[in-house]
Amino acid sequence: MDPIALELFKNAIFSIADEMALTVVRTTYSGVLKDNMDFSTGFADAEGKLVAQGLTLPGHLGSVPTAMASIMRHYRDDMRPGDVFIMNDPFDGGMHLPDIFVFKPLYHEGERLAFACTVCHHTDVGGRVAGSNASDSTEIYAEGLRIAPLKMYEAGVLNKTLMTFIERNVRLPVMVFGDLRAQLAACHIAEKQFAGLVAKYGTAQLKLYMRETIDYAERLTRAALADLPDGEWSFEDWIDDDGVDYGKPIRLFVTLRKKGGHMVVDWTGTAPQVKGAINNTLSFTKAASYTGVRSVLPQGIPNNEGVFRAIEVICPPGTVGNGVLPAACAARGLTGFRMTDCMFGALAMMLPDRVKAAGDGGNTGVSIGGYDAGRKPFIYVDFTCGAWGARPWADGLDGNSHMFANMASHSVEVTECEHPIQLLAYEFVPDKAGAGKYRGGVPFRRDYRFLEDEAVLQVRSDRRTHRPFGLYGGSPGMPSENYLDPEGENRILPSKFTMTIRRGNVFRHVLAGAGGWGDPLERDPAAVLRDVRNELLSPAKAAADYGVVIFENQIDPKATAKRRAEIRAARGWREVPKVQWHDPQTLERAAA
């Protein structure tokens, strides 16, 4: 194998996958795709093995192989040029119903050589709640249209029956079809570009290079894994509840077994699947596992089958990480984010100096849907997150998407022009970040005022009772909050709920603060002062959590030394706690 020719081929094939992604971005109708980048593109070989994934959503890592396997299972011997496949069934290769896959087999002189693959999160696929992402559905049948692996085009002819069926079962067919067109456009671009590669390399060489591109990623991954220590590490964390069985925590438990160039990520011990719609498919659990491992590997390893060969993911069927029929899974994003955080926890046990504490817990989903006076439907869907856990060398990020999703926020002004919603606030909230030598990220709040007569408000949040953990002495972040009419009744709402709202109602969501890293008493007082000056931390909290005494924007060094000594004596750490879910004070109070 000529390493130079291979490098040139890799550049070409990954640039096709990226180009597909750009095509989706530019032609899509929905903000979820454009702003949230909630889609992925890829390129698989003739057997459906992923060769290249475009620069898109980490949460979709591993989704294409599972979906491709399903297509192959159904159609291996029933495929011809001009076919295009469509599917979204979580129990037959999909992830959750809004994620619709479109695949196109690519041929040369009658021989199938590759697949162009796209998966996009669609704004609505029907079901009982607008946006098709309700967290309180209890079985898949309530969640929307379930599309088995089917032919959207058969030998170039559109399957009109299927399309009509879809059209009649989704709330915004123009949007869905617009985005399906974007997926087709991406496949079309890939087909054109791929033909160029066939002409350049010839089919035999092309197959060889595709295989070698996968092997190359495997070698890189194994070499990087071999540099990490061997051994076994476990971590557990809890989701507050599933929004149906209120108050019943859901355990996530992961064990990493690493030997040489191979890593096993084993989720055995994770809670059984739940009634609420936060059950993962195995593919999504894989994506969370890969994302965690990749964050401690060097940048630049290509995303493909080769990576997956070196990282084995186990999760028993019937658990929240591998739901079986009729598990509801529309809101499984939550579980994916939290499994990623759980991976960070386990990796932090393995590599104390390289991994971050828990962030805000991944995005909160807010959807507001209903009908205006003219019976025209409106759907407003907002996914938002922004506080990163502290790193062993730096504060957590303030206002940055969770790594698992890398989503963008919608513009407030555009939202107000297009939806019956007004945003009253989108700003940082002080005193919520977990203290530490490096503090956790500062969360923000969003206040939504509703401007139509009536709508259904659906919220999926978490990290209310189980707070974002701090590491190696760092404190946990403060819990998330939900309120109705904060300037009026100020009713406290649960972390997950569905309710009717009326004109003028204001819903406030405050993200959880992120966990800190390291002993807060070791934090540079100048950094504490900077946070106080920026009104991200009150002087009272500065004294209580960090022992830094600040008066009129000046540090009092003497008082600070005294206060720090007092705290040190009072807390009586014999060793630095590796993981903290609760404030030391809370524990003291509980003990008393």
Place this chain on the structure above:
Amino acid sequence: MASYRVGVDVGGTFTDIVLLGSEGTIHTKKISSSVENYAQAIVDGLVEVFAETGLAGEAIEEIRHGTTVASNAILEHKGARTGLITTKGFRDVLEIRTLRMPRMYDIGWTKPPPLVERYLRQVVDERIDAQGAVQRALDPRDAERAVDELLAEKVEAIAVCLLHSFTNPAHELLLKKIIEKKAPALPCSISCEVLPEIKEYERTSTTVVNAYVTPIVSSYLKALRKGLDRADVRARLLLMQSSGGLTTDAAAVERPVHIIESGPAGGVVGAQALARARGLPKLITFDMGGTTAKASIVEDGEVTRATEYSVGAGIVIGSRLLTGAGYTLKVPAIDLAEVGAGGGSLVWIDPAGALQVGPQSAGASPGPVCYGKGGDTPTVTDANLLLGYLNPSYLVGGALKLDTAKAQEVFAAKVAAPLGMGLEQAAYGAHLIAASNMIRAIKAVSTERGRDPREFALFAFGGNGPVFACGMAAALGMKRIVVPPSAGLFSSFGLLYADVEHHYSRTFRRLLRAADPREIGRAWDALARQALDQLALEGFTGDHAKIRRSAALHYHGQTYELAVPLPDGPMDLHHLEEAFGREHEKTYGHRAGADEPVELVSIQVVGLGLHEGTNVPERVRPSRPEPAPPPPRRAHFGADIGWLETPVLRRSDLSTPRAGPLIVEEYDATCVIPPGARAELDGGGNIVIELG
């Protein structure tokens, strides 16, 4: 006596000066940049040219200047101490940004620090709704309080950005009045004036950058003017904008946000002018220097522009999908794709045994191994030297001698041996991989924009561009390469071709079918009047002032817009809708059905100030004499062809067509022409290469 126009491009290492006489003579000067005070090198350089040529200050009629002063201020965080006033509840829009990060699995990612720290961000209790109605009036006392707090913090500039001010600017204008009353000399940027467009983050960021760089740009231009005065140069000073149009020094101080990407624009504008002059409908420009390579498109004589970009984003290969780095600016800029590949890019082997090039660079120091300045990691330039493309004793006219033996030794030990390859095979591999990285930049501006590169000619410049151009063109199926005169100084030279240009835009959301054409026409007219007033101020009136209109549209529901130019004359909305459909099809390969409503999102006007007659003569005469013809040397053209004895020419030797292999050596650049290709000079002195 001839009068001269001057193009000056200031880079991090070199300041390039080109003087063009009215009769076609050109003088060039390359001197070290004066990093502490960029104006100094410009003045010194001109004085040196005067001494060499006997010219005097009064011979200079106009100076055109591309500068990185503003972008450096941002990159180095050396701008003004800036205060920001925003709507209550939205104090952190500037810092929260869009939430996205440009890297996927990077725990170490650090967000660019906000240009205004939180304690310098004041809020006022006011609200304008999405329809532009005042929901909560701004109390002047609250406004005064906010301004007073910032003044007490001794800010050096203030930016104001309130929600929905692009629809109703009343509250912002009240704040402006108060700031002007309390601190008349303080630079103050108001979002409804800087960028009256929807999207609060983009508008806030743009307005803040404008405020942040105003004092530094203003003092720089004052210093430059003073230095020019001392050299008796009274000429008018024009600055290159990111859009590729020129602006006056006075206007640049008002809207410095338009000159942030001033540097790389000159070369593209020069390419545009040559494309028009030579009748080349489709060009891809390719500018490769020491650390980066940039590509852009010139189609039907027009550069392509992006409406939004990030400054200080660094270079992320082939990934315009990954946003979130740098500082967002929503002002028109030439649409450039940049990759971290240049002569200094490092050649290395990754843990899986694959050969890699860049994006890390050896920079100016230590530089490539062959420079003998302590560099011990092989670079692209070392590979090019080993392949025989570069002359070890004639780089920068012989000022820089290269150590071939050293380059051989290090390349063999660090690249060839681990790969188990011969030296030339490894060097050629590095050369090809560098080219394939740069091909991603070209694809970013062509195939990713729905353009087929095979229909384009490659226009190559920069010190290293012409070394790679033929190989890259061949890989992309492109047939023709054009290498302009003074290719290594072309960014300066290109400045001479630019026109004065002012861009105005406004958000104007209407469904086309429901819109009143007269209302839309009036909105455009208002922008056009603004443009004409500005041009008149600069002395462009009558036939010398031209207006171009365009619109940004999308299918209702889409979140991305496409820009469509609008012909002069009365407003025809059907025409506009049809033009949009065609553009959508051209760019994305499909258009929606006729029943899908098209929405106008924003309107734009460009005011052009046109100079008398042609800007640049058809053929220029460099004053620098060509050296004696160098001897031929062996150059390597890949495993299939191997080493060939290759004639080395001067540019003028191509006045009769020649077949490759050839190497053309010049003071500022080297051009490699492979076997099978043919090269000759066109009427403009450009090297035109046709691949076989």
